[in-house]
Amino acid sequence: MTPPAPTASLPGDDAGASEGAGILLSAAQLHKAYGSTAALDGADFEIHAGEIVAVMGPSGSGKSTLLHCLAGIVPPDSGTVTYRGRVLSQMSDARRSALRRRDFGFVFQFGQLVPELSCLENAALPLRLAGLSRREAESRASSWLERLEVDDVRSQRPGQVSGGQGQRVAVARALAVGPSVLFADEPTGALDSLNGERVMQLLTEAARETNAAVVLVTHESRVAAYSDREVVVRDGRARSMAGAL
Numbered sequence: 001m002t003p004p005a006p007t008a009s010l011p012g013d014d015a016g017a018s019e020g021a022g023i024l025l026s027a028a029q030l031h032k033a034y035g036s037t038a039a040l041d042g043a044d045f046e047i048h049a050g051e052i053v054a055v056m057g058p059s060g061s062g063k064s065t066l067l068h069c070l071a072g073i074v075p076p077d078s079g080t081v082t083y084r085g086r087v088l089s090q091m092s093d094a095r096r097s098a099l100r101r102r103d104f105g106f107v108f109q110f111g112q113l114v115p116e117l118s119c120l121e122n123a124a125l126p127l128r129l130a131g132l133s134r135r136e137a138e139s140r141a142s143s144w145l146e147r148l149e150v151d152d153v154r155s156q157r158p159g160q161v162s163g164g165q166g167q168r169v170a171v172a173r174a175l176a177v178g179p180s181v182l183f184a185d186e187p188t189g190a191l192d193s194l195n196g197e198r199v200m201q202l203l204t205e206a207a208r209e210t211n212a213a214v215v216l217v218t219h220e221s222r223v224a225a226y227s228d229r230e231v232v233v234r235d236g237r238a239r240s241m242a243g244a245l
């Protein structure tokens with residue numbers, strides 16, 4: 001059973017206009033340059049609530065930059081990212097940070113767990129930041145560790161667990177806040193194929209049960225196979241594969 005997640009609304013938020021069309025998050029004509037390198041060169045993207053989209057493409061084509069712009073981590077030079085009808089660049093920094101904390105979850109190639117904290121404390125951290133008491137946060141986080149089959153390492157520190165266990169803790173941490181969008185950048189890139197498959201199974205099962213959309217950056221087709229739809233980024237532009245958009 002899926003553990004409970006706290007509701008993730010922001011004070012003063014109400015549903016945005018574009019939600020009627022079912023589009024949760026979209027990007028239009030994103031440009032982003034680093035010096036003379038055009039990381040994004042007119043990228044468009046959209047994802048519906050609960051949809052799992054794999055972002056594929058060659059190394060250096062702009063996949064991670066697209067993910068960072070969609071998540072409001074990196075501001076594009078031009079173009080817009082719209083979440084629930086609101087343009088991210090028009091929000092205050094505080095509001096954008098709150099949105100990232102409460103509506104978005106993140107899993108990266110290397111779990112990026114806090115080494116000084118136990119796995120349980122790591123999984124509970126976003127809930128603590130969202131204002132839950134330690135007891136409540138750890139109780140919810142504990143359910144997610146069970147869901148991801150890593151409850152047995154709850155007291156260990158990240159340095160004491162395997163790469164696959166650490167990634168499952170990272171997935172539990174990302175999903176515990178009940179995100180509307182889970183951003184996963186090469187989530188299995190550091191794992192062997194068996195562990196990678198299991199992490200993808202658990203991640204996608206949990207996302208589907210909680211209706212979280214997933215933006216999944218990967219260069220592996222066996223990982224992309226867990227998605228509903230594939231988008232290919234080439235030379236900073238995103239193109240949907242057959243049957244989509």
Ligand SMILES: Nc1ncnc2c1ncn2[C@@H]1O[C@H](COP(=O)(O)OP(=O)(O)OP(=O)(O)O)[C@@H](O)[C@H]1O
Nearest residue numbers: 034037038039057058059060061062063064065066
């Ligand atoms: N912070 C940065 N500073 C300078 N250049 C950057 C930065 N981030 C990305 N780039 C450059 O922008 C381009 C796109 O990078 P990005 O990481 O988005 O590609 P990617 O498709 O995710 O690559 P990979 O699959 O290798 O991770 C590359 O040429 C990269 O070197």
